[in-house]
Amino acid sequence: MRQDFQAILDTIYQQVATVEDKGTVASYIPELASIDKNKFGIHLRTLDGNSYGVGDFETRFSIQSISKVLALSQAASLVGNDILKRVDVEPSGNPFNHLALLEIENGIPRNPLINSGAIVIADILISNLKNPKQDFSNYVRDLVGDDSIDFNLDVAHSEKITGFKNYAAANLLKSFNNLENSVDDVLDFYFHQCSIEMSCRQLTKAFYLFANKGASLLQKAQLTESIIKRINAIMLTCGFYDEAGEFAFEVGLPGKSGVGGGIVALLPDKFVITTWSPGLNKKGNSQLGMMALEQFTSATKLSIF
Numbered sequence: 001m002r003q004d005f006q007a008i009l010d011t012i013y014q015q016v017a018t019v020e021d022k023g024t025v026a027s028y029i030p031e032l033a034s035i036d037k038n039k040f041g042i043h044l045r046t047l048d049g050n051s052y053g054v055g056d057f058e059t060r061f062s063i064q065s066i067s068k069v070l071a072l073s074q075a076a077s078l079v080g081n082d083i084l085k086r087v088d089v090e091p092s093g094n095p096f097n098h099l100a101l102l103e104i105e106n107g108i109p110r111n112p113l114i115n116s117g118a119i120v121i122a123d124i125l126i127s128n129l130k131n132p133k134q135d136f137s138n139y140v141r142d143l144v145g146d147d148s149i150d151f152n153l154d155v156a157h158s159e160k161i162t163g164f165k166n167y168a169a170a171n172l173l174k175s176f177n178n179l180e181n182s183v184d185d186v187l188d189f190y191f192h193q194c195s196i197e198m199s200c201r202q203l204t205k206a207f208y209l210f211a212n213k214g215a216s217l218l219q220k221a222q223l224t225e226s227i228i229k230r231i232n233a234i235m236l237t238c239g240f241y242d243e244a245g246e247f248a249f250e251v252g253l254p255g256k257s258g259v260g261g262g263i264v265a266l267l268p269d270k271f272v273i274t275t276w277s278p279g280l281n282k283k284g285n286s287q288l289g290m291m292a293l294e295q296f297t298s299a300t301k302l303s304i305f
Contacts, residue, residue, distance in 0.1 A: 013054040023279030023287030026259040031158035037279040043200035057200040064258030068118040107176020111238040116169040122190040144205045155195035200274040211266040243283040250294040252303030263289040
């Protein structure tokens with residue numbers, strides 16, 4: 001990969017940052033509504049040991065649904081393929097908080113990256129961890145090598161008092177016996193999980209193991225190549241809700257978005273790249289992030305296709 005990545009990121013940043021339509025900041029979580037939509041950062045980490053950044057790549061933000069991949073990886077390390085008894089791996093073709101399919105399909109979520117699926121994963125973690133919130137935050141900290149990473153308690157509370165569809169999904173899951181723990185305990189964990197704050201730089205470190213056959217940057221947490229292959233496949237097909245096909249078509253990388261405006265994407269054996277811009281498009285994905293990543297893979301000709 002002998003390319004001038006810093007120059008490429010600088011060019012993309014200059015072009016994308018001037019776009020007039022920066023999307024709409026998520027307002028249904030009150031604590032996110034006040035984030036400046038002009039914030040924009042990109043960070044790239046290559047597996048040969050180099051890193052490059054531009055813009056607000058050191059600013060921490062609520063990673064929201066990006067956390068679902070980290071939770072899934074921890075759950076997979078604990079229970080393996082038993083996850084598949086409770087969550088499917090098919091794209092939903094619907095928004096992340098859609099409920100109709102969950103009832104039609106007898107309480108089995110389409111995949112672990114929509115809200116209902118992630119709530120089941122949260123239930124699995126609660127059942128298998130002694131101190132679930134602390135153990136999950138320690139898992140993420142170990143991936144990054146940074147003990148300062150933590151939950152944003154104001155965001156978690158904001159989600160708790162406004163997360164009516166998540167309560168509906170969790171109660172529906174409970175009615176189909178697909179939650180072992182109480183709805184309140186599962187959602188308390190889930191809201192904290194989503195509230196974790198990280199920067200683009202930290203997220204590229206956290207997702208390093210998905211590009212590196214399961215070995216983390218600091219070798220403190222490892223997953224099997226089989227688990228990594230499956231999680232990367234789920235990210236490619238389900239990581240952007242009902243815009244997953246568009247992301248695969250335009251960008252061509254496994255990845256995951258969050259309504260906090262972050263996107264992480266990766267090319268196995270090559271790199272991890274993270275963007276952050278809090279303005280979202282109509283599908284709930286970062287407007288500028290999607291544009292920047294399409295420009296990156298077009299400029300570098302680096303994708304899985």
